[in-house]
Amino acid sequence: MSSIIQLLPDHVANQIAAGEVVQRPASVVKELLENAVDARATDIKLIIKDAGKALVQVIDNGLGMSVTDARLCFERHATSKIRQAEDLFSLHTKGFRGEALASIAAIAHVEMKTKQDQEELGNHIIIEGSKFISQDAAVLPKGTSFAVKNLFFNIPARRNFLKSDTVEYRHVVDEFQRIALAHPKIHFTFYHNGSEMFNLAPATSRQRIVAVFAGKTNEKLIPVQEETEIVTIEGFVSKPEFAKKSRGEQFFFVNDRFIKSGYLHHAVMAAYDGILKDGAQPSYFLNLTLPPHTIDINIHPTKTEIKFDDEQALYAILRASIKHGLGQFNVAPVLDFDRDSNLDTPYHYKDFDGATPTIQVDGNFNPFSEERPSKQFSTYKKPESTANWESLYVGLDENPNESQHLTFENEEITSSLFQDEEVENSVHKTYQIHKKYIISSIKSGMVIVDQQRAHQRVLYEQFLLNMTVKQASSQQLLFPLNLFYSSSEMELISGLQLSLINTGFVFEENDTDHIVISGIPVNVTESEVSIVLEQLLNDLQDGIPESSFSQNDSIAKSMAKSLAVKTGSYLTEKEQENLVNGLFACKDPNVSPFHKPTFITMRVEDLDKKFAL
Numbered sequence: 001m002s003s004i005i006q007l008l009p010d011h012v013a014n015q016i017a018a019g020e021v022v023q024r025p026a027s028v029v030k031e032l033l034e035n036a037v038d039a040r041a042t043d044i045k046l047i048i049k050d051a052g053k054a055l056v057q058v059i060d061n062g063l064g065m066s067v068t069d070a071r072l073c074f075e076r077h078a079t080s081k082i083r084q085a086e087d088l089f090s091l092h093t094k095g096f097r098g099e100a101l102a103s104i105a106a107i108a109h110v111e112m113k114t115k116q117d118q119e120e121l122g123n124h125i126i127i128e129g130s131k132f133i134s135q136d137a138a139v140l141p142k143g144t145s146f147a148v149k150n151l152f153f154n155i156p157a158r159r160n161f162l163k164s165d166t167v168e169y170r171h172v173v174d175e176f177q178r179i180a181l182a183h184p185k186i187h188f189t190f191y192h193n194g195s196e197m198f199n200l201a202p203a204t205s206r207q208r209i210v211a212v213f214a215g216k217t218n219e220k221l222i223p224v225q226e227e228t229e230i231v232t233i234e235g236f237v238s239k240p241e242f243a244k245k246s247r248g249e250q251f252f253f254v255n256d257r258f259i260k261s262g263y264l265h266h267a268v269m270a271a272y273d274g275i276l277k278d279g280a281q282p283s284y285f286l287n288l289t290l291p292p293h294t295i296d297i298n299i300h301p302t303k304t305e306i307k308f309d310d311e312q313a314l315y316a317i318l319r320a321s322i323k324h325g326l327g328q329f330n331v332a333p334v335l336d337f338d339r340d341s342n343l344d345t346p347y348h349y350k351d352f353d354g355a356t357p358t359i360q361v362d363g364n365f366n367p368f369s370e371e372r373p374s375k376q377f378s379t380y381k382k383p384e385s386t387a388n389w390e391s392l393y394v395g396l397d398e399n400p401n402e403s404q405h406l407t408f409e410n411e412e413i414t415s416s417l418f419q420d421e422e423v424e425n426s427v428h429k430t431y432q433i434h435k436k437y438i439i440s441s442i443k444s445g446m447v448i449v450d451q452q453r454a455h456q457r458v459l460y461e462q463f464l465l466n467m468t469v470k471q472a473s474s475q476q477l478l479f480p481l482n483l484f485y486s487s488s489e490m491e492l493i494s495g496l497q498l499s500l501i502n503t504g505f506v507f508e509e510n511d512t513d514h515i516v517i518s519g520i521p522v523n524v525t526e527s528e529v530s531i532v533l534e535q536l537l538n539d540l541q542d543g544i545p546e547s548s549f550s551q552n553d554s555i556a557k558s559m560a561k562s563l564a565v566k567t568g569s570y571l572t573e574k575e576q577e578n579l580v581n582g583l584f585a586c587k588d589p590n591v592s593p594f595h596k597p598t599f600i601t602m603r604v605e606d607l608d609k610k611f612a613l
């Protein structure tokens, strides 16, 4: 039989890659602005026509490129920013994939002028749909100018897919603002159809925020500052009285890169707990600096997600530092008796080793009180996560009045003080180690379960079952929840509505800027609703899957991700057991919904071998 496999020609491969990198004019704006920042420009001009559909031009005064580089930069995987895979863990630049320019050149008319400072002459290149048209020497100022015209000229389907100028312009402004806010020391100007839209002189970050958002922004801002081993937080949040009905001015930057995070958003909202009207949204501009090796920048070119090594600690530190900021401005009550005292001292987290807990005697502990033991022994749990955790096992628990919330240390105290029968007689069937793994003895040896992944699997199957087989059960809310979203988010939500109803959500009405929810799935708590939807919007920002099967699947995955107990959470023995049982009752217990192993086993013979060495 003759062979039929061929390598795709470069220009076709580039066009395909372009589909990932370039969705709309705003994607070009983002890539070109980032390249200019990476080239250490101090002055960057953005010029667009017809919301970027006709022209996106970025002019910088940065390093420029040599003759060879000027040509090479349009090749795929051509980058000056990393040399080896390890460099990915110490990234200080925005780019690193070397894909943007090749992609853009595949689907537009590109004219580039570039000159390095020390050179007499610069280079002028014209390239159209990946074809080099010309390359000439030219007299040019230092720096680089990229003009990208007629985006998608050779892919009419993509061009027709673009939204109205108003919508596309909004996207461009979003990208521009994100980059301008992250780099206040750089002078940015922005022209649309010949009119100056922004002219942002070099400034402090506060001045930059005010210049970008104008109006009365300055008086709204409260500074937030915190330095810990894990993270340095700097930035501003708005006073509660300036909270808005819709979200909008909410920005997280991690190492100068704009990111989205439902989880961190939740931490901010938690700091405002009790001082905002229902549904009100604060503005925030928060710069987080973390050691590059502790974060994982999503390798996907357009995603703005990021993974943190130590999410729980970050959550606690962020919440505490904002609370502190609000408190300093007498916005939040300074004496806040309801607080989780752990959140005030998360900075010892690094010294806090889950494996060797110290025994602390709680002087206030009263065995006769109905109340749970003091909270100060609990660890960095996402607030309310235990509630959800419990609800998963409603009905399975024969002894619901047992104090399930005792953490390891508390257990020590109760047992030593009272020799509680239950504790004395209990045989440990499971052990949790490093707040991450659960170990249990099985016939052939032992099983080690990853708690987060296992819980994701359990929740995922439950949600899928609800959506596809069972009638979903939902809990009626006493007071309907009003949640506000931007118009594009509202569009996503209404697209997802059917599937969400199948999981147990009950929608009362949808307005142009908010939804009213009167019922929620049984395994979600009220306070988790916004974080779940937030995560969902983040996960589906590239569009809703078409088939209802993959729509259900994405929703179940996303909800399992946001609701699963995280690495770093203590689990009571009962919770551990329930989780292990729940996992092995699953259809596919071996892997998480994200295809990661959920457990490993070790046979006694394996152990014997280790000891025989």
Ligand code: ADP
Residues within 6 Å of the ligand: 031, 035, 036, 039, 060, 062, 063, 064, 065, 073, 078, 079, 080, 081, 094, 095, 096, 097, 098, 099, 100, 101, 102, 144
């Ligand atoms: P990446 O940014 O991921 O490296 P790009 O395709 O965006 O990939 O750019 C390829 C290379 O072209 C960059 O690594 C850089 O060396 C060079 N380059 C792009 N834009 C500029 C610019 N404005 N000034 C100087 N060099 C640039």
Ligand code: MG
Residues within 6 Å of the ligand: 031, 034, 035, 094, 095, 096, 098, 100
């Ligand atoms: Mg780049």
